[in-house]
Amino acid sequence: MKRLLLALVATAVLAACSSTPTKEQDGAAVEDRNAAAAKQQKPPAEASGPTTAPLEPKTVSGNPLKDPSNILSKRSVYFELDSNVVKDEFKPLVSAHARYLQQNRSQKVTIQGNADERGSREYNLALGQRRADAVKQAMQLLGAQSEQIETVSFGEEKPRATGHDEKSWAENRRADIVYPND
Amino acid sequence: MIRLLAVWMAALLCAGSAAASLTIEIVGAGANQVPVAIVPFRAEEGLSQRITPVVAADLARSGLFRTIDPGGINPVPHEPEQLNFAQWRARGAEAVVIGSVSKAPDGRYDIRFRVMDAVTQKQVAGFVYFATENQLRLTAHKIADVIYEKLTGDTGVFATRIAYVVKRGPRYELHVADADGYGAQSVLSSNEPIISPAWSPDGTRLAYVSFEQKKPIVYVQSLTTGGRQAVAAFRGSNSAPAWSRDGRRLAVTLTRDGGSQLFLINADGSGSPVRLTQSSAIDTEANFSPDGESILFTSDRGGGPQIYRIAVSGGPVQRVTFEGDYNVSPRHSPDGKSFTFIQRNRGRFNVAVQDFATRQVQVLSDGGIDESPSFAPNSKLILYATVVGGRGILAAVSSDGRIRQRFTADIGDAREPAWSPVVNK
Numbered sequence: 001m002k003r004l005l006l007a008l009v010a011t012a013v014l015a016a017c018s019s020t021p022t023k024e025q026d027g028a029a030v031e032d033r034n035a036a037a038a039k040q041q042k043p044p045a046e047a048s049g050p051t052t053a054p055l056e057p058k059t060v061s062g063n064p065l066k067d068p069s070n071i072l073s074k075r076s077v078y079f080e081l082d083s084n085v086v087k088d089e090f091k092p093l094v095s096a097h098a099r100y101l102q103q104n105r106s107q108k109v110t111i112q113g114n115a116d117e118r119g120s121r122e123y124n125l126a127l128g129q130r131r132a133d134a135v136k137q138a139m140q141l142l143g144a145q146s147e148q149i150e151t152v153s154f155g156e157e158k159p160r161a162t163g164h165d166e167k168s169w170a171e172n173r174r175a176d177i178v179y180p181n182d
Numbered sequence: 183m184i185r186l187l188a189v190w191m192a193a194l195l196c197a198g199s200a201a202a203s204l205t206i207e208i209v210g211a212g213a214n215q216v217p218v219a220i221v222p223f224r225a226e227e228g229l230s231q232r233i234t235p236v237v238a239a240d241l242a243r244s245g246l247f248r249t250i251d252p253g254g255i256n257p258v259p260h261e262p263e264q265l266n267f268a269q270w271r272a273r274g275a276e277a278v279v280i281g282s283v284s285k286a287p288d289g290r291y292d293i294r295f296r297v298m299d300a301v302t303q304k305q306v307a308g309f310v311y312f313a314t315e316n317q318l319r320l321t322a323h324k325i326a327d328v329i330y331e332k333l334t335g336d337t338g339v340f341a342t343r344i345a346y347v348v349k350r351g352p353r354y355e356l357h358v359a360d361a362d363g364y365g366a367q368s369v370l371s372s373n374e375p376i377i378s379p380a381w382s383p384d385g386t387r388l389a390y391v392s393f394e395q396k397k398p399i400v401y402v403q404s405l406t407t408g409g410r411q412a413v414a415a416f417r418g419s420n421s422a423p424a425w426s427r428d429g430r431r432l433a434v435t436l437t438r439d440g441g442s443q444l445f446l447i448n449a450d451g452s453g454s455p456v457r458l459t460q461s462s463a464i465d466t467e468a469n470f471s472p473d474g475e476s477i478l479f480t481s482d483r484g485g486g487p488q489i490y491r492i493a494v495s496g497g498p499v500q501r502v503t504f505e506g507d508y509n510v511s512p513r514h515s516p517d518g519k520s521f522t523f524i525q526r527n528r529g530r531f532n533v534a535v536q537d538f539a540t541r542q543v544q545v546l547s548d549g550g551i552d553e554s555p556s557f558a559p560n561s562k563l564i565l566y567a568t569v570v571g572g573r574g575i576l577a578a579v580s581s582d583g584r585i586r587q588r589f590t591a592d593i594g595d596a597r598e599p600a601w602s603p604v605v606n607k
Contacts, residue, residue, distance in 0.1 A: 122510075125421050133440065155377075155398075158375065
């Protein structure tokens with residue numbers, strides 16, 4: 001019976017470890033399962049020895065927003081010229097942040113829109129705003145609430161790339177999802 | 183190397199209040215240049231600020247005058263009866279300006295001058311000004327304004343000011359300088375961008391957009407007290423302030439309802455915004471007409487950005503620009519006859535003017551990256567921002583395209599210029 005239990009637990013652990021955590025809940029779940037498995041593995045005879053306790057998910061998984069292997073640490077959506085369409089390649093990113101907000105209802109974010117330097121500063125401010133709004137709308141469709149997201153624009157005023165060529169302009173046609181402690 | 187260091191250190195010392203100056207060069211000339219001789223005023227050599235050099239520089243810089251050398255005539259004439267008109271005509275002068283400075287009983291300077299027609303030998307204008315020490319330069323500008331008006335028929339703008347933004351590395355400053363670039367003062371210094379300065383109609387306040395709170399917010403700042411107030415800090419972005427004629431309201435672009443739309447707010451920040459445009463497009467860059475009844479603005483409701491007009495009371499919107507696929511940044515001429523704007527043509531952005539009556543468009547600049555046009559209060563000059571040699575500078579072009587000026591800040595990139603109204607002090 002114990003061997004079957006061990007096998008089941010080992011399978012569960014292996015299964016859990018093989019999937020890449022894409023949100024904090026999954027990560028937490030993995031940790032919970034490990035902790036639970038560890039608890040179950042302990043023979044009753046050792047109950048009087050060192051005790052264990054389940055680990056708080058946060059302290060072990062860290063902040064997924066800052067974890068480089070977590071898509072949530074990615075914050076930038078890039079746009080084509082004169083466009084505010086969220087391209088397919090950014091949908092996983094947008095959807096990950098949307099789900100994070102859905103699961104953390106008190107979490108707020110700011111989406112900062114940017115535009116490349118060509119043309120009127122005020123019109124570019126509005127173009128940047130439109131890009132931020134497009135990302136917000138996409139996130140709302142995926143479960144985030146409007147009150148959680150403020151959209152602002154920097155227009156062409158805070159470029160990440162300061163060259164005057166297509167490569168720099170492309171880098172600056174961008175919306176960034178910004179969390180309060182970033 | 184040491185010289186560079188000295189200049190740099192001097193710049194640091196200047197960074198606080200009296201920030202620096204703009205140097206202005208002029209290219210081109212008017213169709214007719216009036217030859218005028220400005221004769222040094224009696225007793226002006228003793229002044230901390232001489233009058234006639236400023237007058238002569240103003241007139242020369244306008245491109246509409248050719249200054250005739252007044253030297254070598256003895257005795258120097260200060261009164262009409264001392265003028266030998268034949269001598270002056272022989273030098274090519276059509277007008278001669280003479281004057282004198284003395285001390286008034288109240289301690290101020292008594293500065294009087296006359297503009298004499300060298301052909302008719304009659305006085306065209308004559309005034310007396312009373313000035314304190316620190317009003318000498320302004321007085322010279324006012325004298326230049328009188329000469330300009332009498333000899334061209336147009337209002338002079340030499341006694342006006344300009345506001346603009348200077349970026350030096352990570353630092354942004356909002357400067358106010360005399361129209362000749364002298365005496366720039368920094369009225370706001372920040373680590374975050376400043377854009378869209380706009381003068382109140384009475385010339386005492388500036389509205390502008392600052393990103394110091396990590397998003398664009400509209401402030402109104404008093405130039406007399408230095409005090410300021412955030413008048414539009416709503417959820418989302420707040421920008422593009424434009425003053426109503428009575429100085430009581432601002433049209434602004436707010437994104438609080440989702441999307442960039444025009445709203446009217448009180449210039450003191452009181453009350454609630456009233457929405458003016460109702461579109462799902464971008465509506466921005468409002469600018470009130472001189473009669474205060476309508477607003478020109480940029481909108482891309484038709485696909486690409488064009489210029490439209492709406493009554494201040496709201497209602498239907500009329501499209502006003504029809505050439506090309508990108509027309510933005512409208513600014514009415516103070517005389518109400520035209521508006522200046524930026525037109526993109528084959529990827530190049532230039533200053534243009536459109537006449538309201540004829541709808542004719544004239545492209546006035548060729549920098550290719552020109553932006554932010556602003557009319558002088560006499561509707562004769564348009565100040566704008568451009569880039570030359572990788573450096574942001576201000577430039578001006580006459581409304582007929584003939585005269586060009588370049589304003590270079592001694593340090594940093596200049597952008598976002600706004601010409602002050604004429605204010606009688």
